[in-house]
Amino acid sequence: MASAASGADTAAPALxxxxxxxxxxxxxxxxxxxxxxxxxxxxxxxDHGLRIAVIVNDMAELNxxxxxxxxxxxxxxxxxxxxNGCICCTLREDLLVEVARLAKSGSFDYLVxxxxxxxxxxxxxxxxxxxxxxxPLSKVxxxxxxxxxxxxxxxxxxxxxxxxxxxxxxxxxxxxxRNVSQLLIDQLEFADVVIINKIDLAxxxxxxxxxxxxxxxxxxxxxxxxxxxxxxxESILNTGLFSMEEAARAPGWLKELRGEHVPETxxxxxTSFVLRSHRPxxxxxxxxxxxxxxxxxxxVAASKSVAGAPGAHAxxxxxxxxEAAAAxxxxxxxxxxxxxxxxxxxxxxxxxxxxxxxxSGEGGMTYRGDWSHSGRLVGLEPAGRWWAAIPKExxxxxxxxxxxxxxxxxxxxxxEIVVIGMGMDKERVEAALRTCIVTDEEFAAGPAAxxxxxxxxxxxxxxxxxxxxxxxxxDEEEHGHDDCGHDHHSHECGEEGCDECEExxxxxxxxxxxxxxx
Ligand SMILES: Nc1nc2c(ncn2[C@@H]2O[C@H](COP(=O)(O)OP(=O)(O)OP(=O)(O)O)[C@@H](O)[C@H]2O)c(=O)[nH]1
Numbered sequence: 244m245a246s247a248a249s250g251a252d253t254a255a256p257a258l259x260x261x262x263x264x265x266x267x268x269x270x271x272x273x274x275x276x277x278x279x280x281x282x283x284x285x286x287x288x289x290d291h292g293l294r295i296a297v298i299v300n301d302m303a304e305l306n307x308x309x310x311x312x313x314x315x316x317x318x319x320x321x322x323x324x325x326x327n328g329c330i331c332c333t334l335r336e337d338l339l340v341e342v343a344r345l346a347k348s349g350s351f352d353y354l355v356x357x358x359x360x361x362x363x364x365x366x367x368x369x370x371x372x373x374x375x376x377x378x379p380l381s382k383v384x385x386x387x388x389x390x391x392x393x394x395x396x397x398x399x400x401x402x403x404x405x406x407x408x409x410x411x412x413x414x415x416x417x418x419x420x421r422n423v424s425q426l427l428i429d430q431l432e433f434a435d436v437v438i439i440n441k442i443d444l445a446x447x448x449x450x451x452x453x454x455x456x457x458x459x460x461x462x463x464x465x466x467x468x469x470x471x472x473x474x475x476x477e478s479i480l481n482t483g484l485f486s487m488e489e490a491a492r493a494p495g496w497l498k499e500l501r502g503e504h505v506p507e508t509x510x511x512x513x514t515s516f517v518l519r520s521h522r523p524x525x526x527x528x529x530x531x532x533x534x535x536x537x538x539x540x541x542x543v544a545a546s547k548s549v550a551g552a553p554g555a556h557a558x559x560x561x562x563x564x565x566e567a568a569a570a571x572x573x574x575x576x577x578x579x580x581x582x583x584x585x586x587x588x589x590x591x592x593x594x595x596x597x598x599x600x601x602x603s604g605e606g607g608m609t610y611r612g613d614w615s616h617s618g619r620l621v622g623l624e625p626a627g628r629w630w631a632a633i634p635k636e637x638x639x640x641x642x643x644x645x646x647x648x649x650x651x652x653x654x655x656x657x658x659e660i661v662v663i664g665m666g667m668d669k670e671r672v673e674a675a676l677r678t679c680i681v682t683d684e685e686f687a688a689g690p691a692a693x694x695x696x697x698x699x700x701x702x703x704x705x706x707x708x709x710x711x712x713x714x715x716x717x718d719e720e721e722h723g724h725d726d727c728g729h730d731h732h733s734h735e736c737g738e739e740g741c742d743e744c745e746e747x748x749x750x751x752x753x754x755x756x757x758x759x760x761x
Contacts, residue, residue, distance in 0.1 A: 265385035266296075266346040268354045269480055270367060272430050273392030274401060275360035275413070278440040282392065282472030282479075283357050289476055296351040298323045298341055300330045300359050320350065330370075331362040333416055339370050339380055346383035353480060354384065361413045361426060364389055364433040365490075372487060388482045389490070391434035391464075392472070395445035398453050401427050402593065402618040424618030428594060431457060432494040435484035436465045443470040452665065455511040459663055460495045460594060496596045496661040512590065515663040516673055522680050523602035523693075524658065528576055529679040530699040533621045535585030537672065538592055577678055584675035590667030592616070597660035599623060602681055603701040604694025608632060610709065612701075614660050625701060625709055630655045 271279045280299075287295060299322065323341050328334040338356075345354055358367060371386040394401075404423045408414040411423065431437060437457050442450050450468060457466050465484070467474050492498070500517060532538070583589065599612035606625065613626040658680075664672060685693075 265381075265383055266342075266351060266354050267385050267387040267481055268342065268356060268371070269388045269390060270356045270358060270364070270386070271390050271392065272358045272362055272364055272367075272434075273360065273390075273438075273440075274394060274397070274427065274430075276397070277360070277392040277394040278438075278469075278472050279357050279360075279392055282390075282438070282440075282469075282474075283355060285472045286355055286476065286480070291476060291480075293352045293480075294321075294350065295353045295355055296321050296323070296345045298325060298330075298338070298345075298354065298356045300325045300334065300338075300357065300362065320348070329359050329362050329416075330356070331358070331364075331366045335366060335370055338367070339373060342370075342384050343380055346380075355480075361408055361421075363421075363426065363429055364391070365429070368433070368485070368487065368490065386485045388436060388479055388484050389434050390436045390438060390479050391430045392438045392440050393431070393453065393457070395439050395441045395450055395453060395468075398427075398439075399449075405619055422620055424620055425615075428460065428617040431464075432461050433490055434461060434464045435482065435490075436467065436479055437461065438467045438469050438472065438474055438479075440469050440472060442468045452511045452513075455513040456593065456665060459513045459515060462495050462498055463489060463492070495663060496594060500597065500659065500661050512666045512668075513664070514667050514669045515661060516669045518597075518658060518660045518662060518673060518676050520600075520658045520677070520680050521656070522658075522686050523600040523607060523656070524679050525576075525681050525685060526601055526603055526696060526698040526700040526702070529601070531577060532581070532585060532675065532679050533623070536587035536591075537585055537589075537675070538616065538619065538621050580671065581675040581678045584671055589671035589675070590664050592662055592664045592667065592672065593618065594663040595621075595660055597658070599658045599660060600629075600656045601700055602685070602690070602693040602696070603698050603704075604690050606701055606704060606706045606709075607693065608656065608690045609706070610713075611656075623700060625704055627713060632656075 271282060273279050283297065283299070287297070301324070323345070325334050325337055325341070328337075330338040342354065342356075345351060356367075358364075368386055368389065371380055371384060373380050402424050406423045408419050408421050408423065408426065413423075414421075439450060439453055439457070454466055454468070457464065465478065467478060495515070577585075595614065595616040597614050599614045601607040601612050601623070603625075609628055609632040610625040611627055611629055612623050615622045615624075660676075662669075662672065662676070
C-alpha cells in the first residue's frame with residue numbers, strides 16, 4: 244500500500260523528533276581567568292551519572308581549555324573545541340550546528356558550553372531560539388542555565404577599568420567597540436546563577452560587597468560563593484532557571500525603572516534611585532559632574548573603603564583624584580554640597596542607565612540622549628528623536644510618546660535614569676544631579692539661548708550627520724567612531740591621538756533604546 248508506506252515515511256522524522264527530549268544546556272561565562280575551566284573540570288569529574296558533552300570555545304588558535312577538558316573526557320565525541328573566534332559573534336553559526344549535532348546524536352544527557360571570557364551572553368542565548376529548516380535548535384536543545392563566574396579578586400578592578408577589549412588584546416573581531424566594564428556588567432546582568440569564585444583569595448568584606456552589588460545589579464540571579472568552582476552541581480545543572488523573557492527583564496536597572504524596587508543592602512550601602520525630570524540638563528554642569536569622582540571612583544575605591552564610609556582610594560588613583568578635584572573646582576554654578584558629592588564624599592555611582600534630555604540647543608530638543616554607564620565609563624550619546632520632535636501625523640500607528648505629554652499632545656522630552664551606587668548617600672547624590680538640571684530662568688530662556696551655551700557634551704556633534712545616520716542614509720563604514728572603536732562622548736575615550744573622538748562621532752545602540760523605551 245503505497246499511500247500507507249509514504250505516510251509512514253513522512254511520519255518517521257516527526258516521530259523521531261517527538262521522541263528526542265531536548266538536550267539541556269548550561270553555559271559558563273565569565274572573564275578570562277575567572278575559573279570557568281576549573282568549574283568545567285569539576286562538573287566532568289563529579290559522580291553524577293550523566294553523560295555530559297562539552298563545547299569549549301577559545302579565542303586563540305590553540306584551545307588550551309579544550310585540551311584540559313580533553314584530558315578528562317572519556318570519548319572524542321564528547322568534546323567539541325571551537326577556536327579562533329567567539330560563539331557570540333563569528334562562530335555563532337558553528338555553535339548552532341554543533342549543538343544540534345550533539346543533541347541529535349542521542350548520546351548525551353547534558354551539554355555544558357564554556358564560552359570565551361569575552362562572549363556576550365545574549366547572542367549566545369538567542370542562538371537557542373533560532374528556528375530554521377536545517378537546524379531548528381529549540382526542538383532538540385533547551386537552554387537550562389546561564390552561569391557567570393566572577394573573579395572575587397579582580398572584579399573591582401575590571402568594573403573600574405577604562406580599557407576597551409582591544410586594549411587588552413581581547414577583541415574577537417576588528418573594530419570591536421566594547422569596553423571591559425560594560426561586558427562584565429552584561430555577563431552579570433544576564434545570568435541565572437552568578438558564582439563569586441576565588442573567595443579563598445579575597446577577604447570577607449570584599450566578597451560581601453561584591454555579593455551585595457551583584458544582587459542589586461541582577462536581582463533575578465542566584466548568587467553563590469566558591470573556591471575553585473566548588474558549588475553544588477544541582478545549582479548549575481538542570482535548574483530550569485533560564486527563560487528568555489525573564490532574562491530580558493533581569494537587570495536591576497530595568498526593574499527599578501519599572502517600579503519593582505529591589506530591597507536595599509544597608510550593610511554595604513548599595514542603594515539606587517531613579518532620577519526623573521521634565522527639564523533638560525545644563526551641559527556644562529552635567530559634564531563637570533560626569534567628570535568627577537562620583538562617577539570615576541567606582542567599585543575599587545568602594546571595595547577598599549569601610550562600608551558606608553567611602554573615601555579610601557587605590558594606589559595610583561591620586562592623579563585621578565586631583566583631576567576630579569580640579570573638575571569640582573572648575574564647575575561654575577555648582578553648590579558646595581554638589582562639589583562635596585563630586586569629591587566622592589557621598590559615595591560612588593557604579594551603574595546608571597536610562598535616557599536624558601540635554602539642553603543642547605535644537606539638537607537636544609530633537610534627539611534623546613542614551614545614558615549608559617558602568618564602572619567609570621559614562622556614555623551619553625545622542626540617539627533617536629523625541630516623539631515630540633516628530634509631527635504627530637508621522638508617528639507609526641499605535642505609537643505613544645515615551646512618557647509625559649502636555650495638553651497639546653507634545654512634550655515627551657524627559658530624563659529618566661536609574662542610578663545604582665555603593666556607599667552612596669542617595670539623597671545627596673540625587674540632589675547633586677538635580678543641580679545639573681536647568682533652573683527656572685534657564686528653562687525659560689529656551690533652546691535658542693541654550694544653543695549659545697558652551698556645551699562640552701554635544702557641542703561638537705554634527706547634527707546633520709546624526710540625522711542622516713538616524714534616517715539610515717549613511718554608510719556606517721564612514722563613521723568616525725566605527726573606525727576608532729570607541730563610543731562618542733569625551734568621558735569615554737579622550738585618548739590622545741584619537742582624532743575621530745575629538746572631532747565627532749557617535750554610535751547608537753538600538754537594543755538599549757528599545758530596552759529603555761520598553
Ligand atoms: N586560588 C584560587 N585559584 C583558582 C580558583 N579558581 C580557579 N583558580 C585558578 O585560576 C586560574 C584560572 O582558572 P581557569 O579555570 O583556567 O579560568 P578560566 O575562566 O577558564 O580562564 P580562561 O580559560 O582563560 O578564560 C587557574 O590557575 C586556576 O587553577 C579559586 O577559587 N581559587
